[in-house]
Amino acid sequence: MTQELSSSAQRVQEALAGFGMDLQVMELTQSTRTSAEAALAVGCDVGQIAKSLIFRARQSGQAVLVIASGRNRVDEKRVAVLLGEAIGKADADFVRAATGFVIGGVPPVGHSQPLQTLIDGDLLAYDEIWAAAGTPNALFRLAPAELVTITGGTVGEVKREA
Numbered sequence: 001m002t003q004e005l006s007s008s009a010q011r012v013q014e015a016l017a018g019f020g021m022d023l024q025v026m027e028l029t030q031s032t033r034t035s036a037e038a039a040l041a042v043g044c045d046v047g048q049i050a051k052s053l054i055f056r057a058r059q060s061g062q063a064v065l066v067i068a069s070g071r072n073r074v075d076e077k078r079v080a081v082l083l084g085e086a087i088g089k090a091d092a093d094f095v096r097a098a099t100g101f102v103i104g105g106v107p108p109v110g111h112s113q114p115l116q117t118l119i120d121g122d123l124l125a126y127d128e129i130w131a132a133a134g135t136p137n138a139l140f141r142l143a144p145a146e147l148v149t150i151t152g153g154t155v156g157e158v159k160r161e162a
């Protein structure tokens with residue numbers, strides 16, 4: 001059954017199609033704005049939600065994408081070491097400008113500009129994971145290796161230790 005996607009979700013679907021991968025964006029009626037809501041909506045572990053977080057590199061002002069397991073918090077110091085530059089939090093306007101999407105729907109691909117990308121190594125432990133697809137109601141399922149391929153991201157240790 002084909003259902004029409006909103007324009008933001010459609011942009012993500014087109015970006016995925018451009019990679020030649022058969023990955024399908026699903027737009028739900030439930031909220032997937034947070035990792036917990038997304039996990040509930042698709043019936044997976046919260047650790048299987050690949051959340052796309054935007055930070056701002058302090059020197060260059062560049063946007064940096066960190067894709068983390070929904071179970072983890074990101075350690076900004078570790079990210080800084082991996083990047084070779086300190087980072088700070090991004091506000092909602094910066095996220096929108098850097099990605100073309102609103103917080104709660106930021107996808108791992110399809111951004112308005114290429115983004116330097118780091119991927120939480122914990123995501124690679126799962127057979128399948130879910131990522132946001134442009135809106136706070138849209139997701140797609142993929143394998144962790146596919147996430148690495150489509151983002152060109154660097155897998156590393158980015159989580160804050162409990």
Ligand code: 5CA
Nearest residue numbers: 032033034035038051052090091092104105132
């Ligand atoms: N769709 C879900 C699952 S993929 C999602 O996008 N979750 S998320 O965790 O990646 O997106 C919410 C994230 O946005 C939060 O973890 C937080 O890092 C960020 N965020 C939330 N509110 C703000 C805000 N006011 N300013 C900047 N960042 C924010």
